[in-house]
Amino acid sequence: MLNDRLRAGALEVAERCATPFYLFDLERLGADYREMERVWRREFPNLTVAYSYKTNPLAAVTRRLAALGGTAEVVSGAELSLALSDGFAPGRIVFDGPVKSPAELALAARLGVPVQVDSLTELDDLLALPDGPPPVGLRLATRGGDGEWSRFGLVPDEVARARELLDRADRPVWGVHAGVGTLSGPDAYREALLFWAETLRDLAKAAEGRLTVDVGGGFPPRGVPGRGWEVYAAAVAAGCREAGLRPEKVDLLIEPGRSLVEEHGALVCRVAVRKSRDGRELLVLDGGTNLARTVKSRAHPIEFPAAPGDLDGRYRLLGANCYEGDVFADDVAGPAGAAPGDVVVIGGAGGYDQPFAHLWVRPRPPVHALDGDTWSVVRERGDTIR
Ligand SMILES: Cc1ncc(COP(=O)(O)O)c(C=O)c1O
The missing domain is CATH 3.20.20.10 (Alanine racemase)
Structure with a gap:
């Protein structure tokens, strides 16, 4: 489970800054x-x-x-x-x-x-x-x-x-x-x-x-x-x-x-697309698993911080990349009405995920850091995709 500071911080930063981004609690x-x-x-x-x-x-x-x-x-x-x-x-x-x-x-x-x-x-x-x-x-x-x-x-x-x-x-x-x-x-x-x-x-x-x-x-x-x-x-x-x-x-x-x-960092994305396939609901995020590669080896907490207690929907959560295997998780609980624009937080991304992340198609996301009651950019968004 995410802690309250990361949950609230993710929503606050996402209101002002483009997703995807990493968030770290210093x-x-x-x-x-x-x-x-x-x-x-x-x-x-x-x-x-x-x-x-x-x-x-x-x-x-x-x-x-x-x-x-x-x-x-x-x-x-x-x-x-x-x-x-x-x-x-x-x-x-x-x-x-x-x-x-x-x-x-x-x-x-x-x-x-x-x-x-x-x-x-x-x-x-x-x-x-x-x-x-x-x-x-x-x-x-x-x-x-x-x-x-x-x-x-x-x-x-x-x-x-x-x-x-x-x-x-x-x-x-x-x-x-x-x-x-x-x-x-x-x-x-x-x-x-x-x-x-x-x-x-x-x-x-x-x-x-x-x-x-x-x-x-x-x-x-x-x-x-x-x-x-x-x-x-x-x-x-x-x-x-x-x-x-x-x-x-x-x-x-x-x-x-x-x-x-590890638990003090998160990848914050938004839902970009919702689709139905073979009786399942798919949510495609605006960031991919190339930004949080350890999701392939270990379960990460994944939450919809705007509606943390609303868990009536089940989703296959996909990344923004052009390959079938870009899957964050197969069965994530979230609000039944999840829709494009909703913020999604992939927790447990403060260790290894950021240095392991590889660039593909989109530049490297920025890192925002929470410190006391404020937050700031501590690493700017990359300006290249190669
Ligand atoms: C020599 C050495 N020290 C420390 C660490 C950090 O390990 P962990 O992230 O599991 O605490 C590693 C991880 O590979 C390591 O190889």
């Missing part, structure tokens, strides 16, 4: 960031919250988090440059991701930005830098639910080799990254820490207690029943304890993406 984002810190700090007083740029690099979002004292998690040189220009000092950035070019690694080294090494190739490149590497973390591979190793990070014999190379270069290990992938559930974090317990203990000892333990992102939005952030924090703390680390002594780093932004 105020709720800030409140969630604070709440996330509060919840995790109860288990881990030495906590760093590093927002995952890839989830939504919108300047209004990242600058708000920089202003709140956050840290940035980036996965490319382009994101690293954005983070610097958004106001994150190099000491408040961590460089992650499966592929980093030698030039990107050299930039991180020059700035002293810690790098989470994903492969031995990358470690070789880092150790070959003329002025030596920046702080080096090791991304530890984890096994998925199917028991298979993830493609990310280093498996045990690669970790042993990486430690040997770092020892030989007289470089300490700054930290580890034991991320388990998105929405894997709290136990997956605990199990990953347990699997790597011996390595964690060894590295913590060598680092004299100053080992950064990064468990990545993958958490749900705030307040999902039974899956609140406190459940994740407790599972990670249990994993640390069982692995022989005291949570109050661990420098814990988390990299939330979706959990901080």
Whole structure:
């Protein structure tokens, strides 16, 4: 379900501005960031919250988090440059991701930005830098639910080799990254820490207690029943304890993406056309699923904010693009009298949907942001379709 602020904001902005547009609630984002810190700090007083740029690099979002004292998690040189220009000092950035070019690694080294090494190739490149590497973390591979190793990070014999190379270069290990992938559930974090317990203990000892333990992102939005952030924090703390680390002594780093932004963004469209086909009612919107691509992998709340309680009609909701598969949802409840001009809000579009959106036929929609009692354009409509 959408919250009242997004519902009311969508109607207010749509009255003054053309659809489709994205709407983002900066105020709720800030409140969630604070709440996330509060919840995790109860288990881990030495906590760093590093927002995952890839989830939504919108300047209004990242600058708000920089202003709140956050840290940035980036996965490319382009994101690293954005983070610097958004106001994150190099000491408040961590460089992650499966592929980093030698030039990107050299930039991180020059700035002293810690790098989470994903492969031995990358470690070789880092150790070959003329002025030596920046702080080096090791991304530890984890096994998925199917028991298979993830493609990310280093498996045990690669970790042993990486430690040997770092020892030989007289470089300490700054930290580890034991991320388990998105929405894997709290136990997956605990199990990953347990699997790597011996390595964690060894590295913590060598680092004299100053080992950064990064468990990545993958958490749900705030307040999902039974899956609140406190459940994740407790599972990670249990994993640390069982692995022989005291949570109050661990420098814990988390990299939330979706959990901080997804539910605070929406795609706002209007009904462009209504048709009947084979006994079904179709509503064609003025924006397409190319603007909210995760509707194909996950259910999103979809509402008619002018008549939220009026659910007597059932609709197949289609996008504005010229292909049959441009379908937001097959069976959406809405007012029986839904008609061209009605505002429709596709919620859950604050993470991944905006950066994944691709242009086709129409320019990129603008982004409007709610902040306090006002709203403003934070990214203009694109002016090209190619
Ligand atoms: C290394 C890393 N950190 C953080 C994230 C953010 O994950 P989420 O959006 O599930 O919180 C991702 C997502 O792909 C990731 O790969």
